[in-house]
Amino acid sequence: MSNYEYNKKYAKEWNENNTKTITIRLSNSQYEKLQNYCDSNKIARATFIKSRIADIIE
Structure with a gap:
């Protein structure tokens, strides 16, 4: 398995x-x-939405 494929698989599992x-x-x-x-x-x-949510809940 290539490094790219391993990283892709790891990222999917982590998510x-x-x-x-x-x-x-x-x-x-x-x-x-x-x-x-x-x-x-x-x-x-997505960055904007996550930022606004963080402003409210944190």
């Missing part, structure tokens, strides 16, 4: 054991506003 996924549904306008904000601030949507 399965240590993370959870959530799904949200946004209206088209909410999504567009979120995307525009993230684009103009050069930030990934």
